[in-house]
Amino acid sequence: MDVTLHIAQDPDADELLGRSPLAALIGMLLDQQVPMEWAFKGPRTIAERLGTDEPDAHEIAVYDPEKFAALLSAKPAVHRYPGSMAKRIQQLCQYLVEHYDGDAAGVWEGVGTGAELLRRLKDLPGFGAQKAQIFLALLGKQFGVRPKGWREAAGPYGEPKSFRSVADITGPESLAKVRAHKQEMKAAKASGK
Structure with missing residues (x-):
């Protein structure tokens, strides 16, 4: 994995997301209730x-939970809910260590179908159906991970140029389109449509 992303809109953060499968999974996990x-x-x-170049699943999995929560809570906090997200990140890393020897890319490497990849993503702690589909679309659209049927498994997020999620963000213009789509969906939900 070594692609150029523009999701964080920060060159260093995006560079890490593009080269570290674990960073990409953690970013997706954190993508709720914050911009x-x-x-x-x-x-x-x-x-x-x-104090590292990239997060390591083995290190995070065994990190003292209170100290890890404090690490995420230090200002500026990593998330609006740093304590609960620290716990979720550790659960994700523990799962990756147990099932993939700590290799986050193992979740998608060698997968034959989009349906199988979706199942593997949904099995990850903190990844429900929607988050799994969005991440599957991100893998297909920006990382070139395209097992047979990946677009169908990703649902509407797999559609080309749909601008529904982070999977479609390639710069400021597409970010604005994704943000506009999310606002439309929120407004429709609020009006009961």
Whole structure:
């Protein structure tokens, strides 16, 4: 994995997301109840606070939970809910260590179908159906991970140029389109449509 992303809108954070499968998974995990850019800057902040170039699943999995929560809570906080997100990140890393020897890319490497990849993503702690589909679309659209049927498995997020999620963000213009789509969806939900 070594692609150029523009999700965090921060060159260092985006560079890390493009080369570290674990950073990309953590960014996706953090992408809730905060702006997308904030969520996807989180892996870089975590790595810096751990004193490393990139997050390591083995290290995070066994990190003292109170100290890890404090690390995420230090200002500026990694997330609006740093304590609960620290716990979720550790659960994700523990799962990766147990099932993939700590290699986040193992989740998608060698997968034959989009349906199988979706199942593997949904099995990750903190990844529900929607988050799994969005991440699958991100893998297909920007990382070139395209097992047979990946677009169908990603649902509407897999559609070309749909501008529905982080999978479609390639710069400021597409970020604005994704943000506009999210606002439309929120407005429709609020009006009961």
